Structure formats: structure tokens, C-alpha cells
Amino acid sequence: xxxxxxxxxxxLRENVRMRNGLxxxxxxxxxxxxxxxxxxxxxxxxxxxxxxEVIITFKDLLASGELQAHVKTSLLRIVQxxxxxxxLGVPAGILAAVFPPFAQYVSPxxxxxxxxPPVAWIPVLIMVLGIGEATKLAVIVYAAFFPIFMNTILGIxxxxxxxxxxxxxxxFSSREILWELILPASAPSLIAGLRLGMSNSWRALVAAExxxxxxxxxxxxxxxxxxxxxxxxxxxxxxIGILGLAIDWGWKLLEGYVLRWQNRE
Amino acid sequence: MKDTYSxxxxxxxxxxxxxxxxxxxxxxxxxxxxxxxxxxxxLSLNVAPAExxxxxxxxxxxxxxxxxxxxxxxxPTEGQIRIRGKLVKGPGRxxxxxxxxxxxxPWATVAHNIRLGLPDRGRDEGRLWELLRLVGLQxxxxxxxxxxxxxxxxxxxxxxxxxxxPEILLLDEPLGALDAVTRLKMQDQLMKIWQExxxxxxxxxxxxxxxxxxxxxxxxxxxxxxxxxxxxxxxLPYPRDRTALDFNVYRQELxxxxx
Ligand SMILES: Nc1ncnc2c1ncn2[C@@H]1O[C@H](COP(=O)(O)OP(=O)(O)OP(=O)(O)O)[C@@H](O)[C@H]1O
Ligand SMILES: [Mg+2]
Numbered sequence: 001x002x003x004x005x006x007x008x009x010x011x012l013r014e015n016v017r018m019r020n021g022l023x024x025x026x027x028x029x030x031x032x033x034x035x036x037x038x039x040x041x042x043x044x045x046x047x048x049x050x051x052x053e054v055i056i057t058f059k060d061l062l063a064s065g066e067l068q069a070h071v072k073t074s075l076l077r078i079v080q081x082x083x084x085x086x087x088l089g090v091p092a093g094i095l096a097a098v099f100p101p102f103a104q105y106v107s108p109x110x111x112x113x114x115x116x117p118p119v120a121w122i123p124v125l126i127m128v129l130g131i132g133e134a135t136k137l138a139v140i141v142y143a144a145f146f147p148i149f150m151n152t153i154l155g156i157x158x159x160x161x162x163x164x165x166x167x168x169x170x171x172f173s174s175r176e177i178l179w180e181l182i183l184p185a186s187a188p189s190l191i192a193g194l195r196l197g198m199s200n201s202w203r204a205l206v207a208a209e210x211x212x213x214x215x216x217x218x219x220x221x222x223x224x225x226x227x228x229x230x231x232x233x234x235x236x237x238x239x240i241g242i243l244g245l246a247i248d249w250g251w252k253l254l255e256g257y258v259l260r261w262q263n264r265e
Numbered sequence: 266m267k268d269t270y271s272x273x274x275x276x277x278x279x280x281x282x283x284x285x286x287x288x289x290x291x292x293x294x295x296x297x298x299x300x301x302x303x304x305x306x307x308l309s310l311n312v313a314p315a316e317x318x319x320x321x322x323x324x325x326x327x328x329x330x331x332x333x334x335x336x337x338x339x340x341p342t343e344g345q346i347r348i349r350g351k352l353v354k355g356p357g358r359x360x361x362x363x364x365x366x367x368x369x370x371p372w373a374t375v376a377h378n379i380r381l382g383l384p385d386r387g388r389d390e391g392r393l394w395e396l397l398r399l400v401g402l403q404x405x406x407x408x409x410x411x412x413x414x415x416x417x418x419x420x421x422x423x424x425x426x427x428x429x430x431p432e433i434l435l436l437d438e439p440l441g442a443l444d445a446v447t448r449l450k451m452q453d454q455l456m457k458i459w460q461e462x463x464x465x466x467x468x469x470x471x472x473x474x475x476x477x478x479x480x481x482x483x484x485x486x487x488x489x490x491x492x493x494x495x496x497x498x499x500x501l502p503y504p505r506d507r508t509a510l511d512f513n514v515y516r517q518e519l520x521x522x523x524x
Contacts, residue, residue: 165338166368169356170381170429180381184372261372261409 049231057231067220071239074216077133077205081140082198089145089197090190093152094182103153110149118143118204122211131212136205143204144197151193155186187258195251202244217243283350284311285433285465286335290344292490293330304330306490307344314432317459317466319476321523322486322494328469329365331491332435335467336362348433358384361426365437365469367418369410375421376406382428396424399458415442416451427458434459436468440475452478456504473523477515478505485522495522 032051039050049057061067096103118139125135159181167181183190209218217240224232293305304327312318320328333339334346337356346353348360356362361382369378379396380387387393397403400420410418419442426434439455440448452475459466459479470476476483480499487494497518501511 162364162366162368163370166364166370168338169336169362170425171356171358172381176381176386180370180373184370187372261411263411 047230049234054231054234057229058235061232061235067235067239070215070217070220070236071243074205074209074218075243077136077140077216078198078202081137081201081205082144084137085141085144085148085197085201086194088141089148089193090152093149094156094178096149097153097156110146113142114146118200119207119211122208126212131214135212136208136216139204139208140201144201147196147200148193151189151196152186155189155193156182158189159185188262191251191255191258195248195255198247198251199244202240202247206240283347285314285316285349286310286312286467287347287350288335288344289347291331291334291341291346292343293327293334293339294342303490305341306492308491308493309344310484310493310496312465312467314465315463316481317468317479319480319483320467320469320486321471321473321476321483321519322491323488326486326488327491328486329437331486332362332437332467332469335433336360336435338362358429359431360433360435361429361431362435363419363422363426363437363439365441367410367415367422369418369421369425371410374407374409375402375413378410378421379424379428382425384429392428396428399427400424400454416444416447419443420451427462431464433465433467436466438469438471441471448472448475453504455479460503473516473519474507477501477512477519478507483519485519497522 035048036051038044039048039053058067092106096106121142122135122139125138129135129138163181163185167177172180205216206218206221209216210222213219217236221233221236224230224236288308288310291305291308292303295302295304308331310318320331322328330339334341335348335353337353337360348357369375370381373381376387376393376397380393383389383392394403394406397406400423402417402421402424405413405417405421410421413421419439423436423439436455440451443451455466456479458464466479468479470479477499483497483499485494485497486492497515499515501509501515506512
């Protein structure tokens with residue numbers, strides 16, 4: 001259910017899938033049980049909150065609306081940054097795939113930038129842009145751009161020559177080449193890139209919020225640290241993980257719909 | 266009135282003096298693995314309007330190459346190809362091609378694949394359904410290519426090629442993937458389309474009987490380099506009877522040229 005190691009495999013029956021899903025729940029449940037036992041038996045008093053304490057804090061955070069506000073801020077940043085990254089990465093990928101000179105100009109510098117993780121830029125960005133929204137946005141765009149850009153190129157260069165011949169034969173306009181050939185033919189790779197880009201930017205955003213923000217889930221964890229509130233940190237981590245999973249799950253649904261023409265089952 | 270009438274006549278006459286398809290000294294070379302491969306050598310052939318010409322030859326003798334050059338997907342290394350006297354520079358609506366493989370877009374439904382062959386891209390839904398009915402795929406309009414059998418996919422490809430209402434239909438082993446019964450049915454279907462539409466057809470085939478049943482002329486190509494080994498006009502009335510005595514005469518003649 002979480003990593004879907006098996007559930008992804010083609011042709012798995014529904015009940016088998018369910019069984020595998022339940023198996024996936026066993027480990028987290030066991031962890032919570034151990035945690036609860038540890039807290040009960042007094043291990044880590046003063047540092048380790050009990051599950052009950054965390055649940056109560058969770059309720060408080062919800063009631064005050066604080067948690068929702070952080071979630072909303074983080075999601076808004078992700079959505080804005082992600083769309084910006086798509087707007088840059090997809091056209092740039094198409095250009096690089098269709099006009100090789102363009103790729104020759106940009107590939108060395110992009111190859112270099114790819115090796116530098118987004119977090120490494122945060123201090124630089126703070127110096128240049130301050131700790132406003134621009135810094136966070138830049139980190140998200142940076143983190144999402146490369147998977148999107150690379151997978152767009154990959155998807156287009158992998159299009160079978162036979163299909164290009166069909167496009168020539170049927171005298172496709174440039175628009176038709178884009179919408180009827182390039183985008184649908186490269187959709188499998190493109191969506192993989194979008195999915196990866198979003199999960200990359202989700203991680204990078206949390207880091208950016210820890211270092212340069214006064215709101216968002218990353219900030220919430222950092223703020224909890226300075227207040228020595230382990231329970232709030234736990235909640236922050238859990239929410240980040242669960243939202244990340246939910247986003248990825250959404251991507252899978254979208255993928256299944258867009259690629260419904262592909263051979264499955 | 267009179268002037269326009271006579272002007273029309275003259276234009277028609279001059280158009281008629283050109284063959285529908287004219288191949289003059291067409292050669293094609295490829296560079297394969299660093300060395301030159303002569304695929305077709307000095308091929309000359311005229312195809313009259315409304316003819317049905319079959320091309321027979323061993324695998325690799327350049328049949329597909331030839332068809333693609335007529336379609337305008339490929340340029341001859343030497344010589345010219347003309348359609349109604351006009352030099353072929355690229356693909357055009359006047360020619361429809363069915364590839365050796367169906368080559369449907371796997372991400373598009375059958376209906377959408379055919380729609381992409383229509384000049385207006387299917388704004389006229391009526392024409393789209395006409396084509397679907399013509400190839401018997403009206404119940405599979407919303408199916409994806411992976412959900413079709415080989416023969417159904419080939420029929421969809423035929424509909425896509427016919428969608429542009431071409432004057433010339435180029436067929437690359439269109440019935441190759443079919444079982445014997447479906448094959449005979451499709452031959453009849455092709456005959457119908459050809460006779461009703463005043464089409465000029467050039468069809469590649471490996472099947473001797475099919476060539477005799479369908480063609481006004483059969484062109485036999487020799488391999489490496491591809492040259493015309495013989496041209497056999499088939500003077501039998503349509504519809505043709507496979508069991509007729511004359512039929513066997515053509516069979517023997519064709520086999521003799523092929524050997
Ligand atoms: N794009 C290409 N580049 C290099 N060589 C090619 C290319 N296309 C075809 N050839 C060569 O040209 C020759 C003829 O190929 P072609 O596909 O026209 O044969 P064919 O008569 O259609 O064969 P078959 O009956 O097997 O379909 C082959 O030897 C092939 O290797
Ligand atoms: Mg061939």
C-alpha cells in the first residue's frame with residue numbers, strides 16, 4: 001500500500017492486492033505498538049511523548065486551525081512552483097528534443113546543475129532573494145525542473161520513427177504534431193517525470209521551509225524544535241509523509257487514466 | 266459558356282495524356298553499415314488511371330521502398346516519380362498509403378485514428394462513420410488498437426488511407442496478416458472499393474492468386490538490385506473465377522517469371 005512493491009504488478013487479483021495492502025500496514029502498526037509500550041514503561045520520559053499525547057496535540061492543532069494553515073501554505077507553494085516548473089521544463093524538453101543545437105547549448109550547464117541538490121542553493125537564495133516566497137518558489141522549481149525536463153526529452157526521442165512517418169503522410173500541422181503525436185506518444189515518460197518532479201519538490205520544499213520560512217510544514221517542525229515539542233514534530237513528519245503519499249497516489253490515478261490505451265492486465 | 270467548356274476539355278485532355286503514375290529511371294541506394302546498397306535500379310513504369318497494379322517480388326527486393334517513394338515519404342536517389350505529370354516532392358492528399366504494419370496510434374481510438382486521415386479531421390462525422398462501416402469496424406469505433414485483431418487493425422489502417430479520398434491507393438501487403446477466409450472477403454471488399462471509387466491502386470503482395478484475382482497488371486521485381494523482371498497484363502473479366510482454366514494459365518506464367 002505504501003510502496004506498492006507488489007500491487008503495481010500487472011494482473012494481480014483484487015483480493016491478493018488487498019492482502020498485500022494489509023501486510024503493508026502491519027509494520028507501521030507494530031511500530032506504534034512498540035512506541036506505546038516504550039512510552040508506557042517510562043522510556044524516554046520528558047523526550048518521547050506517548051501516542052495519546054500526540055493524538056491530543058493533533059486535535060489541538062486541528063482545532064486551532066494551525067495545522068491546516070501550515071498545510072495550506074505548503075500545498076500552495078508546491079502547486080505554484082510545480083506549475084512553473086512544468087511551464088519551463090516541458091517546453092524546454094520539447095525544444096531540446098526537436099532542435100539538437102538547443103540541447104548542445106544547454107546540456108553541459110544543466111548536467112552540472114543536476115548534480116547540485118536544491119538544498120545547497122538555499123543559503124545563496126536567501127542572500128539574493130531574502131526569505132520571502134521567491135526563495136521557496138525557486139527551490140521547488142529547481143527541484144522539479146530536472147526530472148520533468150529530462151523525461152520530456154527521453155519521451156520524445158523514444159517516439160518510433162514509424163509514427164513520424166504517419167504524421168508526414170497525413171500532413172499534420174505543427175499543432176497536430178504536438179497534440180496528436182509528441183504529447184500522447186511521450187505521455188508515459190512525461191508523467192513519470194511530472195510525478196518524480198513533484199515528489200522531489202515536496203522534499204525540497206520542506207527543507208526550504210526549515211531554513212527560510214515562517215510558515216509551512218517545514219517551519220512547523222523547526223518551530224516545534226525550539227519549543228522542545230517532540231509531539232508537534234512527530235505530527236509534522238507524519239503529515240508530510242502522508243500528504244506526499246496522497247499526492248503520489250493521485251499521480252497514479254492520473255497515470256492510469258491518461259495511459260488507459262496501454263497494455264495492462 | 267462555350268469558352269469555359271472548351272477550356273475544361275483541353276485541361277482534361279492534357280491531364281489524360283499523362284499517366285497517373287510515371288516512374289522514370291528510378292534508382293534508390295541506401296548506405297548500410299558504411300557500404301552502398303543498391304535497392305532499386307533504373308525502374309521505369311507507367312500506371313494508367315484506374316489501373317490495379319500488383320507488385321510481386323522476394324523479401325528485401327525493394328517493394329516497400331518503391332511504395333514509400335510514390336507516397337512521397339522517401340526520395341529516389343536518381344530518376345523521377347510523377348503523379349499526373351507533376352513531380353512528387355512529398356506526401357499529398359492525392360495518394361493514400363497503407364503501411365506494411367497497421368501503424369495506428371496506440372494512444373488513439375479507432376475512430377480517432379481514422380479521423381486523423383480525414384482532411385477536415387472529422388468535423389464531418391458522417392464521413393467518419395461511412396468509413397467505419399466500409400471496413401466493418403463501426404462497433405469498434407471506441408476501441409484502442411491493442412484491442413483489435415491483426416486483420417481489424419489492418420482494416421482500420423485501410424480506412425485511414427481512404428479517408429483523404431485519394432486518387433491513388435498504395436497498399437503494402439494489406440492482407441498479409443489475414444486468415445484464408447477473411448483474406449478472400451477482404452479481396453472482394455478491395456475490388457468493390459476499387460471499382461466504385463475509380464481508384465488507381467498499386468498493391469504489394471506475396472500471394473500469386475491474390476495478384477491474379479485483383480490486378481490489371483502484375484509487375485515482378487528481381488532482388489538486389491530491384492529491377493523489373495517482367496510485367497504480366499491480366500486480361501480476365503471481373504469478377505474473376507479462381508477455378509477457371511484461364512486462371513491456371515496466368516498462374517503458370519507468373520511462376521515462370523518468378524523463377
Ligand atoms: N531506411 C533504410 N535504410 C537502409 N536500408 C534500408 C532502409 N529501408 C530499406 N532498406 C533496405 O532496402 C532493401 C529493401 O527493403 P524493402 O523494405 O523495400 O523490401 P521489401 O521488398 O518491402 O521486403 P519485404 O517483402 O520483406 O517487406 C532491404 O535490403 C533493406 O535492408
Ligand atoms: Mg516490404
